[in-house]
Amino acid sequence: MARDGEPSQFPKTGRFLAGRLRHDMSQSEQVELENMAGSIKTYPDGHRLIARGDVCDHSTILIDGFMLRTLESDDRRYGVSFHVPGDFVDLHCFALKRLDHNIDCVGPTTIAQIPHSEILKTMKERPHLARLFWFSTMLDAAMHREWIMKLEQLTAPRRIAHIFAEVWRRLEMVGLGFEDGFETPLRQADIADMCGATPIHTNRALADLRKKGIADFQRGAVRIPDRNRLEEFAVFTPDYLFGEGALYLRDYD
Amino acid sequence: MARDGEPSQFPKTGRFLAGRLRHDMSQSEQVELENMAGSIKTYPDGHRLIARGDVCDHSTILIDGFMLRTLESDDRRYGVSFHVPGDFVDLHCFALKRLDHNIDCVGPTTIAQIPHSEILKTMKERPHLARLFWFSTMLDAAMHREWIMKLEQLTAPRRIAHIFAEVWRRLEMVGLGFEDGFETPLRQADIADMCGATPIHTNRALADLRKKGIADFQRGAVRIPDRNRLEEFAVFTPDYLFGEGALYLRDYD
DNA sequence: CGTTGTCTTGACTATGGTCAAATCCCGTGG
């Protein structure tokens, strides 16, 4: 199943850009990146790795587990994006200095951190690798945009189906998908936060997906009998993930 | 009214990052940027500058007028973000190569374009300026995130109020706001596209804002009697714009 | 003046929120 991203050779950063532009990284860039990453750390479910407004001097690569980017308002938490292994979750804050959002762990997670001084050095000495870093943050922006459209376009059951479709694809890109779905520590309340619905409505929407035979979400795993049916229901087109497809990049220059 | 951004000295790029990190640009960087920009062009209302999937070898700085980033699905147009003068509207595509979205003109617009070869040179020779470019794209991502939350959190009248509050502030940052509101060529249908509502519902929501005395949107201009009331109604906090406020950046390093 | 696009209004339906309560699930302690 694992296609790209060699976690064995590069245990900390082997999944970075897997399925996208990893093929455009030279061996020496891959080694360089791996060496930039500091010691491996683990966090429990629900841990808030970074809070809005924190000044940060390092960025985090997610090795194992899942994370949620969140914003808070009126005592409610809103999910703005979801992260899977290989994602450079807060590279944004290298350019922004302060992060405008929180980074929350969903389930137990394993990470490594890269000091911003290393990234600055990369910008000065390795413009090609720097551009790949930039690319990875632009990928997040493209996913944000797609999600904005989907929030505007879709009803709750379809929004949830869209989340499932996207996460499944992204997990496959880093070698973590299964034939019939994927594993996830998400709770219904997390999904509610992610699609801006109440937990109660989310519950009914999940029941609807189950009844329709589109997706069966149960404690820790999503089973999807028919990918086409799911993606059609969710009006999901994977181009914006910049994997294979209409927007796929062969390489730079 | 104009605080930052000196369009006289730098007619093409003088508003870039005005109100944010422009103070962190050296005189030589400002000159360099201005020189990178090609000839000035104008486009009519509704012109689609770039379409999703286009491969681009230059990026556009908006000098005058307004633009809308849009995505299309099921024959409907969805606005994902709005742009004001000084915005580097499609710098994203330097890193992404193909753009995942469209760039549409709202009203007549004036722009200049910067070839990607120049930006590549900047990355190799001027890492500090390159980082400011990156910053400006991360600003877009931060605005996307805020908008995701607002879509999840707010009803239609409040969404519209939020758009007004944000656009007003951003126009002020580049010296184009007025005491009591701002001018805009937006139609009700555009606002509908931007907040994911039907034109009919948007019309009622605008009537609601008018009745409440929060904002009066009329052909080409928005009049806002009381900023505090608008921002409170919209649950608007300007931090995420990275102007003055909790997330403000003094400078890099 | 009529044509066209934009805006406005009305009546009805569907999607999602709120409050309240019941049930399920699983780890803990007896």
Add this chain to the structure above:
DNA sequence: CCACGGGATTTGACCATAGTCAAGACAACG
């Protein structure tokens, strides 16, 4: 092994927000 407790999930009844279809008013422009 079984009762207990707390979090997570499920169900029901009712209300609010937003979409749909249809039609009318308004304004700008020829």
